[in-house]
Amino acid sequence: MPLSDCKITDLPKITDPRGNLTFIEGEGRHIPFDIKRVYYLYDVPGGAERGGHGHKALHQLIIAMSGSFDVVLDDGNEKKRFHLNRSYYGLYVRPMIWRELDNFSSGSVCMVLASNLYDEEDYYRDYESFIKAVRGGN
Numbered sequence: 001m002p003l004s005d006c007k008i009t010d011l012p013k014i015t016d017p018r019g020n021l022t023f024i025e026g027e028g029r030h031i032p033f034d035i036k037r038v039y040y041l042y043d044v045p046g047g048a049e050r051g052g053h054g055h056k057a058l059h060q061l062i063i064a065m066s067g068s069f070d071v072v073l074d075d076g077n078e079k080k081r082f083h084l085n086r087s088y089y090g091l092y093v094r095p096m097i098w099r100e101l102d103n104f105s106s107g108s109v110c111m112v113l114a115s116n117l118y119d120e121e122d123y124y125r126d127y128e129s130f131i132k133a134v135r136g137g138n
Contacts, residue, residue, distance in 0.1 A: 003075040005094045009061065013088040022088045024061070024113065031092060033059040033115035040065065041101070041110040050101040050110075054124040056133075059115035061090040062101075067108025074098040076134035084110075098130050 011030060014021045026034040041050055051071075062071055068085035075097055082091050083103075090113075093099060101110065116122065124130035 003073060003078045003080055003097070006073050006080075006092055006097060008082065009090045009092050011063075011088045011090055020088075024090070026113075031059075031061050031090070031113065035113045036116050037114040037118065039112050039114070041112075042108070044069075044104040044108065044110075046104070046106070048102075048104065050104075051099040052125075054098040054130045055095050056122050056124070057095050057116065058122055059095060060093045061113040062093060063087060063090045063111045063113075065109040065111045067105040068103075069101055069105065069108050069110055070103040072100045072102070074100075076131050096134060098124070098127060 009031065011022050011024055014023075024030050024035075044050060062084065064084035065087050068083065071082045071084060071091055071093075073080050073082070073093060084091060085105075104110075124133065
């Protein structure tokens, strides 16, 4: 599965002078998975990095709810950097992609919608183990 499967998704945006509204529905409506978990990162210190792992089966949608940050995706053959800075854009990340988040602006909030409940067994926390799995090892 190529890195090109991971892409920015436009989410519905309803504009109103009183404030805009964006919503997300799973099961193939706006994202290709059912949402089983939501988590968010905030108060990330300047210069800090998050992520630094891959998932065996988890699908995610990463959204900059406030501020901005970068997501670097790596499928073992290619790397691509995405800059997220709008709450109506989401970055879809498929399984077997290494991800790193950096360049957080002050006050940024990163929300992640996930296809599965937390399972430590789904993680690759070591890059070399991830590369080995991508290239056909265990």
